[in-house]
Amino acid sequence: MNSAPILITGAAQRIGLFCAKALQEKGHKVAISYRRHRPLIDELQETGIDCIQADFATTEGIVAFIRQIKQRYPKLRAIIHNASDWHSDSDGDLTEVFDQMMAVHAKAPLMINQALADRLSHIKADIIHMSDFVAQTGSAKHMAYAASKAALENLTLSFARKLAPRVKVNAIAPALISFNEGDDDQYRQKVLQKSLLGIEPGEQEVFKAVQWLLESDYMTGRILHLDGGRHLKLP
Numbered sequence: 001m002n003s004a005p006i007l008i009t010g011a012a013q014r015i016g017l018f019c020a021k022a023l024q025e026k027g028h029k030v031a032i033s034y035r036r037h038r039p040l041i042d043e044l045q046e047t048g049i050d051c052i053q054a055d056f057a058t059t060e061g062i063v064a065f066i067r068q069i070k071q072r073y074p075k076l077r078a079i080i081h082n083a084s085d086w087h088s089d090s091d092g093d094l095t096e097v098f099d100q101m102m103a104v105h106a107k108a109p110l111m112i113n114q115a116l117a118d119r120l121s122h123i124k125a126d127i128i129h130m131s132d133f134v135a136q137t138g139s140a141k142h143m144a145y146a147a148s149k150a151a152l153e154n155l156t157l158s159f160a161r162k163l164a165p166r167v168k169v170n171a172i173a174p175a176l177i178s179f180n181e182g183d184d185d186q187y188r189q190k191v192l193q194k195s196l197l198g199i200e201p202g203e204q205e206v207f208k209a210v211q212w213l214l215e216s217d218y219m220t221g222r223i224l225h226l227d228g229g230r231h232l233k234l235p
């Protein structure tokens, strides 16, 4: 198995953590970023997953992360941009929410890809952007978040053209994957009814898509939608 690691940002919980552990179990070397330290970080480090602290809310934080990766890894198998803050437009001053959303979902992937793309080298090399169904539809309460994910999807197209044929660049755009602990039953039922399949698929659904993209020989510049048919659900 390739010794060059798969780098997953924001992988200390939920989807990113599931994918990090699953890729390690498949034999990949895995490195992750986290923003807030918790005991799990030390446990992951002991299993061989390299954990690097990073906050992409500022340019300085992004640059510091890039410096860390450059010092540790001359080669990379893949970069998965998973780090994300899911703020609603009413979570404080809208200009600050917008700046935060664009920083973590667009500025960080842009700067990290630009700085590290030359280290992506293997028979297959990949960049995967974690987007969101609402990038294509907009959102009533998460306009800044949705706009930043749309920017990330556009970066998918630019980097796919820029890095071909050495690196494949794709995005995964999920609708509901996993609820958050605080989501009440009323909210859960409302969200489940938004898709044709009406389920909460769980993190493994994203891991299956990641695995497929990593193994693909002919997919680049595309957005993989994991949404249970939400795009066909009539209001």
Ligand SMILES: NC(=O)C1=CN([C@@H]2O[C@H](COP(=O)(O)OP(=O)(O)OC[C@H]3O[C@@H](n4cnc5c(N)ncnc54)[C@H](OP(=O)(O)O)[C@@H]3O)[C@@H](O)[C@H]2O)C=CC1
Pocket (backbone or CB within 6 Å): 009, 010, 011, 012, 013, 014, 015, 016, 034, 035, 036, 037, 054, 055, 056, 057, 081, 082, 083, 084, 085, 086, 104, 130, 131, 132, 133, 173, 174, 175, 176, 177, 178, 179
């Ligand atoms: N869960 C779902 O149903 C859906 C998820 N998605 C997308 O899938 C991806 C994974 O989702 P999910 O697992 O729920 O993600 P989370 O909401 O759990 O966030 C993932 C991680 O991002 C990190 N993070 C947040 N802000 C920053 C920042 N400024 N700098 C660095 N790291 C940051 C957090 O680190 P820490 O905890 O250390 O602070 C967190 O652990 C995301 O991109 C999300 O937008 C899309 C649609 C649905």
Ligand SMILES: Nc1nc2c(c(=O)[nH]1)N=C([C@H](O)[C@@H](O)CO)CN2
Pocket (backbone or CB within 6 Å): 083, 084, 085, 086, 132, 174, 175, 176, 177, 178, 179, 180, 191
């Ligand atoms: N960074 C995050 N982005 C998103 C999350 C999340 O928990 N963290 N959750 C969703 C929801 O599942 C939404 O799709 C339905 O409630 C969207 N993005």
